[in-house]
Amino acid sequence: MLEANFNEMKSKILIVEDEAAIREMLGYTLMKEGYVCQEAADVEQARAIVLKDRPDLILLDWMLPGVSGIDFARRLRSDTDTRNIPIIMLTAKGEEDDKIRGLDTGVDDYITKPFSTKELLARLRAVMRRYSNEGQLGIIEIDGLVLDPETYRVTARDKIIEISPTEFKLLHFFITHPERVYSRSQLLDHVWGQNVYVEERTVDVHIRRLRKTLEPFGFDRLIQTVRSVGYRFSTR
Numbered sequence: 262m263l264e265a266n267f268n269e270m271k272s273k274i275l276i277v278e279d280e281a282a283i284r285e286m287l288g289y290t291l292m293k294e295g296y297v298c299q300e301a302a303d304v305e306q307a308r309a310i311v312l313k314d315r316p317d318l319i320l321l322d323w324m325l326p327g328v329s330g331i332d333f334a335r336r337l338r339s340d341t342d343t344r345n346i347p348i349i350m351l352t353a354k355g356e357e358d359d360k361i362r363g364l365d366t367g368v369d370d371y372i373t374k375p376f377s378t379k380e381l382l383a384r385l386r387a388v389m390r391r392y393s394n395e396g397q398l399g400i401i402e403i404d405g406l407v408l409d410p411e412t413y414r415v416t417a418r419d420k421i422i423e424i425s426p427t428e429f430k431l432l433h434f435f436i437t438h439p440e441r442v443y444s445r446s447q448l449l450d451h452v453w454g455q456n457v458y459v460e461e462r463t464v465d466v467h468i469r470r471l472r473k474t475l476e477p478f479g480f481d482r483l484i485q486t487v488r489s490v491g492y493r494f495s496t497r
């Protein structure tokens with residue numbers, strides 16, 4: 262049960278929508294589908310969430326009080342840290358001109374309100390698939406530590422490291438989210454998935470194993486314990 266499939270990693274979706282009824286409906290629908298949802302009623306809240314806990318995709322309403330959705334999308338695209346977060350815009354009917362404007366901004370797709378759950382999920386999956394394919398094709402390398410998500414193979418300075426699927430997922434998560442501290446419960450959500458019942462100390466067990474696996478190559482130092490908070494992957 263711990264060795265969950267790599268593809269089953271729960272994706273985190275940030276819903277930015279000022280109308281509470283729509284926001285809650287979206288959250289409920291996506292949660293039922295196994296996504297982890299975060300909700301924001303305006304750009305200010307959304308920005309705080311993005312900085313604190315980078316979402317895998319943003320569902321972004323166009324018409325928001327204060328800063329509009331499209332201006333927020335533009336900001337996200339211009340910042341190297343947030344440039345690669347997929348964005349699906351929610352627009353009202355008849356804003357065709359706006360759609361064109363938005364596509365210029367680099368938004369990934371559009372959903373026109375009102376929309377069906379089926380359409381929402383289909384578009385969401387399509388965008389996610391596009392990104393995850395792009396993400397997974399690339400072999401990740403840091404300081405001679407190489408991860409190949411296609412083969413689950415890890416090599417350290419050209420030597421193959423024997424690694425279990427869970428340790429691989431943990432290492433893959435760390436290496437793709439460097440320099441940030443994650444609590445045990447955040448790691449459980451990201452690596453094991455939210456609907457899996459695992460105790461928090463399980464994280465410690467796997468961190469210990471992962472460090473042991475990496476130790477002969479000196480890479481164990483990349484996984485740092487942050488006292489009373491959690492863990493961080495850092496090359497510094």
Ligand code: CA
Binds near residue numbers: 279
């Ligand atoms: Ca709105």
